[in-house]
Amino acid sequence: MNTLAKRLLAALLISLGLIPSASARLRVTTTTTDLAALAETVGGDRVDVFSLSRPLQDAHYLDATPGMIVRISRSDLFIENGFDLEMGWVPEVLRETRNRNVRSGGPGHVNASNGIQAIQVPERIHRDMGDVHPSGNPHYTLDPIIAQQAARNIADGLIRVDPRHADTYRANLEAFIARSDEVVNEWVARFEPHAGSRLIIYHKHFDYMFERLGLGIADSIEPLPGLAPSARHVAGLIARHTPDTVRMVVMEPWHDQRVGRQVADGIGVPLLILCPTVGSCEGAGDLIGLFETNARKLLELLEAEASE
Ligand SMILES: [Zn+2]
Known part of the structure; x- marks a missing residue:
């Protein structure tokens, strides 16, 4: 094909939206x-x-x-x-x-x-029971x-x-x-005084961030990722934990906040709703903003508790 024909073909393909133009x-x-x-x-x-x-x-x-x-x-x-x-x-x-x-x-x-x-790759897959993390925890963007x-x-x-x-x-x-x-790295340093603090989570959504910040996960309200908690499971969480073993309950806004509240009140620790995705909160306009917004909320609560 000569050069002119090539150019005409390229222009045609661009105009049809089949290939992107340079600009x-x-x-x-x-x-x-x-x-x-x-x-x-x-x-x-x-x-x-x-x-x-x-x-x-x-x-x-x-x-x-x-x-x-x-x-x-x-x-x-x-x-x-x-x-x-x-x-x-x-x-x-x-x-x-x-x-x-x-x-x-x-x-x-x-x-x-x-x-x-991936973290938390299950040894046994519970997909039949509704496990939505059969390949491990997918929420690495946190x-x-x-x-x-x-x-x-x-x-x-x-x-x-x-x-x-x-x-x-x-x-x-x-x-x-x-x-x-x-x-x-700045936030990791700011969390150092709180390293090893343990939380109860709802879904395994923020685990990569908690791992980065040195926070531990004591338990989750969902018995398996994606599986709604039974009344018995909720009662067990409340019976097992005290403010000495966990600092707070953390959850996503799209899960049942009444259950999160019940667990937090039952144990006697605060409930914190974090921002699950970019765009879900003010300040969470990109991945770094999302991380900083959540880290700030966590640190404010950890520091407020420590000063009580
Ligand atoms: Zn998930």
Whole structure:
């Protein structure tokens, strides 16, 4: 093909939306707002990012919709969290899309968990009992240091579909790594006086962050991730713990706060609602902001208790 014909073909493909032009922004679709924020951090002004879930939607429990299929079909890059977080809906959406590039194995598909070692990988899978963490804990984006690997995977994906701007993506990635190292290390130091403090959680959502900050998990209100607590399980938690064994009960806003309150009051410790995702709270505009917002809430309560 001669040069003119090549240019005409490229212009036609661009106008049909089949390949991105040099100046057009990439259309990036993510499953969660956390991944959307990370894609914006790495993609900068080269990307238009859309999250399939809203900030206060629990990504474990979305349903595949025709709108999701259309959205993914028109995307240059699709980013999923992995570790089975989206097992109830993403496989179906990807099966239905006509865009082969964004399917698993395609150049426009990113599993952000590649290269991350999940915590809490179960020895025995309780999927039949409703365990929604059969591959271990999928909520690694709560720790920006672990999310650095997800950011690398996203940068690799962006470079695959848009190699002309590889330097931009690499520079943005390095900036995120440097900033997250700096911010998280500051918070780890501030938590040192409280290292080893133990909490009761509702769902295993914030565990990567707690591990980073040196906090321990004494028990969880859900007997298994995704399994609603029985009255007997709740009574057992209250019987087993005292303010000497746990400092507080921590939970997500989308679980039953009456149960969280019952456990906290029963033990005699405070209940703290943390921000589960980017966009769910003021200040939680990106992954570092989410981490800082939650760390600040935790530290304020730990310090208030210590001074009592
Ligand atoms: Zn979960």
